[in-house]
Amino acid sequence: MLIIQQGRCTPPLRDLHQCKGPKIVRSFQPEWYSRKEWLCGCDASSKLFCFPCLLFSKERDNVWVGPGYSDLYNLPTAITKHERSSAHIQHQIALKTFGKCTPISIALNEANRLQVSVHNVKVRENREILKDFIRATYFLAKQELAFRGNDESEGSSNRGNYVELLNILAEKGERLETHLQVSTVFTGTSNRIQNDLIQAVSDTLLHDIQVEVNAAPYVSVQVDETTDATNKAQLSVILRYVNQSDVKEAFFGLY
Structure with missing residues (x-):
């Protein structure tokens, strides 16, 4: 009970970073604690942990419980995967209801609320990713540049303007970078998706023109x-x- 009352540990973890040669390319940001109420850290090991899972999980081999997490490059993907796990949701419920006489209906409602919250976060992330796809489509159309290349395979040195532009945007956006690297269902780079985006932008512009013409x-x-x-x-x-x-x-x- 005392540990729960004191709350999670949120040290700055200044030694948690990733390097590429002598240069630090990623470092831990303390504001990440405010984004995830379950995230905690250990200054001695410079690792990240899940506070509810540390308290209630019996699976000590879970990376968020036993060894600790330190791969900043894949952190957004790992956080999303962990939040969606049934074990994590159950441990969050256990933490919120610890020491209380909680009816099963309230526990089920809390589980549903957490699942809805995780789903809404993913929806917001997908919308931001889709905005990047639309920005790339709009830029290439405005500049009258071709979208596709002769060889858009992974090993190609020039995968076409659309894919290469997304890769440039991904260098400044961690969310888009993670999506392009790990997404298997909808990457947003296929020829069909490019055609759909072009058609959607075209339909929107023509609709706006129609509205203005009707009022002119x-x-x-x-x-x-x-x-x-x-x-x-x-x-x-x-x-x-x-x-x-x-x-x-x-x-x-x-x-």
Whole structure:
């Protein structure tokens, strides 16, 4: 009871870091404690542990209980996996209800609440990852750059603008980096996903144009024709209209 009342240990763990050669590339950030109420640390071993599992788990070989966790490179993935485990959820319930006469219905409600909380966190993470995919799609479309490369395999030196741009974004975003490395169900880099993203952005832009055109008092259509190398005519269609006292041009399509 005294240990529970004193609460978890949250030392700064200044010696917990990962190096690449002589350079430190990752170091532990104390604010991670505030993000996960179950996370605790040991200054002597410079390892991370799960406070509820330390108190109630009988599986001493669990990395969050016995040896301790120190792989900062894969920490986000390991935290997500641990939070979803039934054992961790049960130990959190045990900690919250310790010393109390708790009906089974309350314990079940607490388990459901924790599962919903973990699910909501994952949904928020997935939304942020999807935003990165949309940003990459929007950037390449705006700059009129090709999306794909001739060889998009793992060993290719140039996997195409879309994949390479995501890899650059991943260098500054730990969430996206982890997703690209460990995701097996939905990575977001396949040709089909690229096509779906392009179509989704296109549909959204055309819808916005439609709304503005419907509200415009004056609209004109500008059509420009050119013949390509195969002697086929191509028409570029541009809508020109008044939008809030300003004249606006919107490219509508190439036919």
